[in-house]
Amino acid sequence: MAEIDDPDADLLARLARGEPQAARELVERKLPRMLGLAQRLLGNRAEAEEVAQEGLVRAWQQVGHWRPGQARFDTWLHEVVLNLCRDRLRRRAVRREEALDEHAEAAAFADPGPTPEQQLDHAQHSARIAAALDALPPRQREALVLHYYQALPQAEAAALMGVSVDALESLLARARRSLRARLQDASTSAIAAPADPGGSPP
Structure with missing residues (x-):
């Protein structure tokens, strides 16, 4: 060898x-x-x-x-x-x-609320990505982090996870789909959020 x-x-x-x-x-x-x-x-x-x-x-x-x-x-x-x-x-x-x-668990997973109006757009986007990543199933999250964030080759990432390269590719594909869907949902929710009722009438 x-x-x-x-x-x-x-x-x-x-x-x-x-x-x-x-x-x-x-x-x-x-x-x-x-x-x-x-x-x-x-x-x-x-x-x-x-x-x-x-x-x-x-x-x-x-x-x-x-x-x-x-x-x-x-x-x-x-x-x-x-x-x-x-x-x-x-x-x-x-x-x-x-x-x-139940009350403590709900508090632990509660939405932390909207970001301040002055927060930079890239910071808001990073927060949405972090939340979407955290919501992925553990194995999908591991695959994404090892291959994309840690920049490990697929063979090394697969070996670390104890799976074949084909299985890793499947995990990555599912993770990418889930991540895109969650980010799309987050963007849609932000656009559909109701206006401040205290604002001036049209």
């Missing part, structure tokens, strides 16, 4: 030798991508920061056992953070089932 070319190989070797600068480079190189992955899957900045940092700590702890040429470090790190996110989502679901009554 041919060895896999890993752009992080030199950094990992320096980490294994205990170079302080290498640890800083690991954080600078990987933390933003891992934070983006976690935030899109969890929808919570604080939790995403915890997960991304935990993933990097695990990477640092395992660097002495890393076997270069067998797998890309970036792919392995994605898998670690992805599994940490799945654990958080499972625990979150259990807590909702066990602890939230």
Whole structure:
């Protein structure tokens, strides 16, 4: 089996030798991508920061056992953070089932209300995309985030999810359709919203 070319190989070797600068480079190189992955899957900045940092700590702890040429470090790190996110989502679901009554659950999922009139259009659009992404089934959301947001090749994204490339393509197709439909519904709702009754008559 041919060895896999890993752009992080030199950094990992320096980490294994205990170079302080290498640890800083690991954080600078990987933390933003891992934070983006976690935030899109969890929808919570604080939790995403915890997960991304935990993933990097695990990477640092395992660097002495890393076997270069067998797998890309970036792919392995994605898998670690992805599994940490799945654990958080499972625990979150259990807590909702066990602890939230109907009123609390309704409050947790309540519409946060319209954005301020002065908010920039691109910020409003980003909020609609985030809400639509969060509403997707977990597997579809994972597929979209890994392939489009994290820019992983389909083969790597499929391997991380434990599915074939064909199955990943099917997930992506369904996710794109659902996302388009949700964004269209959001746009239609915004256009159809009633005018302010306090305004001046025509």
